Amino acid sequence: MSKKTANSSENLALKNPFELGYTFFLKNPVNQKIVYGDILLAIVVWTVAISVTAIFLCICADLVIHGLSKLSWQFLLSEPENAGREGGIASILVSTLMLLIICLAVAVPLSLGTAILLAEYTSKNHWFGRWLRISLDMLASVPSIVFGLFGNAVFCIILGMGFSILSGGLTLACMILPMLIRSMEEGLRMVPDEYRLGAASLGISRISTLINLLLPAAVPSLIAGLILGIGRASAETAALIYTSGYVDRMPQSWLDSGRALSLHIYDLSMNVSGGDSNAYASALVLMMLLIVIDSLASWIGRQWLNRRLQY
Amino acid sequence: SKPAQEETQQQKLTITGASTIAPLVSVLGKKFEEKHPGTRIDVHTGGSARGLADANQGLADIGMVSEALTEEEKKGLKVFLIGLDGVSIIVNKANPIKSMTSEQVKSIYTGKINNWKELGGPEAPITKIHKAEGRSTLKLFLNYFKLDNKFIKADTVIGDDQQGIKVVAGNPNAIGYVSIGSAEYEMSQGVPVKLLALDGVEATTANVANGKFPLMRELNLVVKNSPGKLTQQFVDFAQNKDNYEIITQEHFVPPTKH
């Protein structure tokens, strides 16, 4: 199983790279007609994959062409100057990471807990689960700017955190909750019942079943949810304008204001004339940061998965 | 230890308001911080209205407002002009038209003229770019051309100047109005847009600075009537002639004459 999940792409995947995933001229045993559906689907799937990759590479190429010349260690390690047109993005990177840390540190346990409760401890039709699920789905469609104003009102003003990384991170956490909870919950629901029955019959407590069997089996979904959440959080601008603020100084504490990378990109490209090339470079950095974080997330997930096989 | 506390409080200034001015004030703030070690200037955006409100309520020490204040708005506040921003019509570089009269602009935006041909240009529909409700540029534009927003028939509504420049750059038939300073900078960078002379006056920052160009807005800092020491210090610093260079760098016009 663990092997399978780790290698899940191998399921039906090709052994022979030259085979394109359909069978040539397969004849129907009954009416002896060639089965076209299979060929068609294979063609469609490959076309989609190739075109999506192409579009993505277009966007990437755009970023790289315009941003690469600015990119250097210098750029990563120095502070922004002249409203970001010059200098680097060191402080902004730090703020972004701090925002993400807070956001995930708050959102992951909350959503894991809720997902577990929804999937394992409440029946699918229980009123609480039903309502929570519906309102989470609704929450997913609230524009981020409204989250920003909410965060501003609650965290910045009522709770007195002011414009700070803390309030920004908390606002982001509220924002990605629906995504995390829903995908984690469905992931847990996908785990076959036989593990639950097997564990119960051995007198293993539910907590332990959950930690040792169910969560590891749901790892692909957990990671997918996490990555979506990270993606959404790191792509956010509107909500952060009102919460973590605009200050591009190196943050000294969690209660300092700090500008997120995506906000920086937005400001440079939309508000600062002459900021385009640094905006491109920052976007490039954001993408690389995402690659690193996402790989880290799936690596940790896989590590956890493999740990189960250990002695 | 009350005075001491006050002392530390005064080490930090919070400035909120118009996003147009925010980059400028950030840069000013950084320079100020350098000159006055231990102080911190935090700049946040959120719009002119927000700047006014925060300054009034004391949520911020200074508000940034990118337009002239009405008498009513000025109540209880001190206003400091720190720069000017000319606004003019831009079109794509491929467009042969070089200047426009106020009447023409008016006709275009009210939908009386819909094709460049009518202005002596190529046969092509005009794509009119307009600003969103509440922006100071919009108010300025409407006031100057005596237009009613209700009767304007635009094709694209934008929020920020940069967006306008980008749309015009990508569309040979577009017309829009943006900050002259930004447009000049972008033109110098090879972006295919050009500023049109309005009623015969070339749209240049020089003409804004010397008062010849009529269409411009004020960039203001507002503070409470009884500002703290640091606040006053910063406002003075922002108005200081030594910093005009920074204002020019940000593609605005220093308020020399005004």
Place this chain on the structure above:
Amino acid sequence: MLPSKTKFKTSAANAQLSQYYLLTDQLSLHYGSKPAFKNVTLTIPRGCITALIGPSGCGKTSFLCCLNRLTDLIPNCSISGQIFLENLNILHPQTDTTALRRRVGMLFQKPNPFPLSIWKNIVFPLREHGYHDREEIEQIVEEVLKDVGLWNEVKDRLKSSALRLSGGQKQRLCLARTLALKPEILLMDEPCSALDPISSAIVEDLIASLRGKYTILIVTHNLAQARRIADYVALFWCEEGTGKLIEAGSVEEIFENPQQPITAAYISGNRG
């Protein structure tokens, strides 16, 4: 088990509690509105091996699942009637199911090893049950794997995934993992179905050797096996889609002197 099948009234059942170890009284199980079996009243004596036999789909597995309240985990499943384990009212909502399931171990019909290593499959439940001494654990693992005849086959790959075992190996692993916990009662759903004669004989001997120490309830389709190892036999039957208990008694009674014509037909291999 009573020599002849008797239906108790609940009061009567209570009186017999001390005498009989595990007892079901008018037990019925419904999946949704469809009954799986109805009104099963059966007593299972302590320390004996009782075999459940009967055609496919007559409710044997469902019956076993009631005895350790595994039915709690099956959606749409409802039970009526009573089950007592000594003085414990199993179906009482307040009964601690985890504790109950530690006393009543179960082996499934379809072997379901966890997606862990072979080693962990046995050790993880052991740890849960409070074994922590590394050496003791190692010893238990070796012992139970030897008991089920799996030790030689897997001793050099204890760390590889249990899902990569063959069908029979999985079944033996599940048996080993259940035995390692030493529950009072063992419910086994066809423990030898995927086993070749040799392994089957090993497991059979093992089960027989547990007689007296554990109380064992075993579902088997192999009548010869039932006859070889069981002390008591209960025959389930399917009537109009609903299971019921036809006859129960000592192995000699059932196989040599069946009271019911269905029993007679079933054990003689004629089709019902």
Place this chain on the structure above:
Amino acid sequence: MLPSKTKFKTSAANAQLSQYYLLTDQLSLHYGSKPAFKNVTLTIPRGCITALIGPSGCGKTSFLCCLNRLTDLIPNCSISGQIFLENLNILHPQTDTTALRRRVGMLFQKPNPFPLSIWKNIVFPLREHGYHDREEIEQIVEEVLKDVGLWNEVKDRLKSSALRLSGGQKQRLCLARTLALKPEILLMDEPCSALDPISSAIVEDLIASLRGKYTILIVTHNLAQARRIADYVALFWCEEGTGKLIEAGSVEEIFENPQQPITAAYISGNRG
């Protein structure tokens, strides 16, 4: 199958192609670096029932999986040797596996009905294979369900999930689903393991009735069953963790006149 076990050279094998239907030549299978079985050379005659017997873990299931290239889907699994189905080189990379698997049907050891309704479990593969006439499909479903003795048990709940069947019912459903497609060759991995004597007899009769029309390869742990229904028998054995073919021959030869001492011991029920 050859009367006495002979190891072919590949050239020899080719010469025999027309004579023997399905043929493996020096077939070995490795999971990672660990061999599951080695050098199995076996011929399976057309239209006959061949039984594979042997202890648990000796590579019977793995052997069956080679014959329809299901091994392609198992990570780390590598095969060497050759398999011919008439003139088709099964292991050739260019062989169309889907077409091959339509000719070679397989029933798994652990019943794996799809998590769909009972009806869909049978109908959706049928549709895939080009049956579209509603009436014909209905007829086939009824027929195969009756063949495996499941019709009466499920006829009023064809639309409910196949996962809610009992163990034996699932096994019969899988068998029905495979039979409905009428493959040339049927590989059956313990089709009767979860069945009671009655259902088992029904399935056995069914398999026997397919003799001549289909070529059947059946893994069974029930020696009596092998003796009853098989024409040929092949005995696998496990030596040092690696499976090998010990002896193959007609059912009389193996059961009455085994050549190898292991065979003799195995069929007499003594432990290897």
Place this chain on the structure above:
Amino acid sequence: MYLLRIIAAFVGVIVVFILVFLMMESMPVLNQVGLLAFLTNDSWNPGDKLYNLTPMLVSTVFVVAGAVVVATPLGILSALFCHYYAPEKIAHFYRRLMELLAGVPGVVYGFWGLMVLIPLINRWHPPGSSLLAGILMLTLLIMPTIALIADASFAGIADEYLHGAISLGLTRSGTIFSLILPIARSELLMGIILATGRALGETMIVLMVCGNIVQIPDSLFAPIRTLPANIALEMDFALGNHRSALFVSGLLLMAISLVLVLLAEAIKDN
């Protein structure tokens, strides 16, 4: 267990908080002009106390529906590609790509749309900023969400089903349509709902590429303004009733998604 309850209750409280916040902010204008005004007024002109949101509502629904209709098949096909078509290395690469795409800021997409897509559409059918541009860019935004969730759900499908299908000689397409998609149905639906939510709430992209004209679009090439874009465009400059009215837009968005969620539940139950 109690911990879980507390956590879930906490999450519930957060959700309720946000809802209450929205309600409270929109209350003033709702009290004054009533909900109906938002559907029946002559136009959207908060300065003159005209609050008609219908055109924006319709535009939002159009652009989101368009994006979901395009992105759902693309996303699912992408996930299928990863699992059942691509050789392992390509699949791995493609999955990374999806993960990346899921984290690209709306601004970057919007920027790209502004610089590349809009001039392209403009050449074909001016003015370029249009419903179509919005649909295409939103598709790009939400496709990775659907793809990643679908991918995770395919990973959760037990091997034994696939083996069963393969050994019955089913074709890849048959296995996919009749087995894999039905098994993963509930997760796919959830992915679509989340993606729809994301599209409904997306601000930056639509703000940049849709043209922001308040009107009911009469063609794919007509510029439109969506509710979130409206909020983002005007919030900074709005006071009093105007501001309140913008929060009503937020409420309206939630109402749309509520309808969708209930619809999805109904589909799932059948």
